[in-house]
Amino acid sequence: MQSIAECYKKVSKDCFKFIKSQETPKDKFKNKEKTIRSLVPISFWIARKASKKNPYIVGLAGGQGAGKTTITSIISIILRKYFKLNVFVISIDDFYKTRKERFLLSKKIHPSLMTRGVPGTHDINIMLDFFKKAKSKKFKSLKLPKFNKAIDDRYKKKLWYSIKKRPNVIIFEGWCVGARAEKKNTLKIAINSLEKTDDKKLIWRKFVNQQLKSRYKKLFSKLNCLLYLKANNFSLLQRWRLIQEKKLWLKNKKSSNNKIMSKKDIFKFMQTYQRVTQNMFRYTPKYASIILNLNSNHQIKSVVYKKK
Numbered sequence: 001m002q003s004i005a006e007c008y009k010k011v012s013k014d015c016f017k018f019i020k021s022q023e024t025p026k027d028k029f030k031n032k033e034k035t036i037r038s039l040v041p042i043s044f045w046i047a048r049k050a051s052k053k054n055p056y057i058v059g060l061a062g063g064q065g066a067g068k069t070t071i072t073s074i075i076s077i078i079l080r081k082y083f084k085l086n087v088f089v090i091s092i093d094d095f096y097k098t099r100k101e102r103f104l105l106s107k108k109i110h111p112s113l114m115t116r117g118v119p120g121t122h123d124i125n126i127m128l129d130f131f132k133k134a135k136s137k138k139f140k141s142l143k144l145p146k147f148n149k150a151i152d153d154r155y156k157k158k159l160w161y162s163i164k165k166r167p168n169v170i171i172f173e174g175w176c177v178g179a180r181a182e183k184k185n186t187l188k189i190a191i192n193s194l195e196k197t198d199d200k201k202l203i204w205r206k207f208v209n210q211q212l213k214s215r216y217k218k219l220f221s222k223l224n225c226l227l228y229l230k231a232n233n234f235s236l237l238q239r240w241r242l243i244q245e246k247k248l249w250l251k252n253k254k255s256s257n258n259k260i261m262s263k264k265d266i267f268k269f270m271q272t273y274q275r276v277t278q279n280m281f282r283y284t285p286k287y288a289s290i291i292l293n294l295n296s297n298h299q300i301k302s303v304v305y306k307k308k
Contacts, residue, residue: 038300043078060173062229065240090168092174099153110204119211131222139166176227181213194271228288
């Protein structure tokens, strides 16, 4: 297809430049060209559906460390550069509740809710309000929160995202975007040490699942499509998350205030993600619009289009 080849030629320089900005001396991306070439047709797919009148909301999901930020950024470069679309990218992570709010939640419901991540630790109202205002005919500029993982709290309001013009495409990415509740009978079986020791009465598990069944279901119903980055297993995600944390440390090591996690901390932290992540492994490919299968080397092995 000539148009896809033409698009690659026009966007590749910017895409390579972005990938280079994400590399460290010891951690280089492999098969960069193949990655970009895999994402060009997906960008065509999105661009065909995008409307100048109403934002087309793309959900993009994948486990921790799966490469959501990189893939989202490349798709947005292609949509902006080749298709001249106004694209706004934001992560569900930016909508985490503040440390103070999560502290109150942990006291009221369960101590594990102090740890950011699972459904129930995000501010759903801000997200729903954002989608509503983005589609409003009387669109005005918007300010949206920005979360600083290094301090585990939101940035000050002066550093928040500012949207001055209505986007044609909104890419809403996050590890649990599009996740669905699991059946009650499977909740009973603890899948890791954290659940066995800290959630013996199933209070935390049931709360998270109920959030998926209710408020998050309403939120994810606003998505026009869902792209899913599928890894082979959870241990791969743990490995990739360690690499991600090392990069974060290299980027922020000059600041003594940053809370960078150790390997032990990361594995414990990821146990809070494990149940929802593994449930997504099983079921998300059945309802996602596009599945990007990842190999063990963190590369796109194949792309499956489920919905036209």
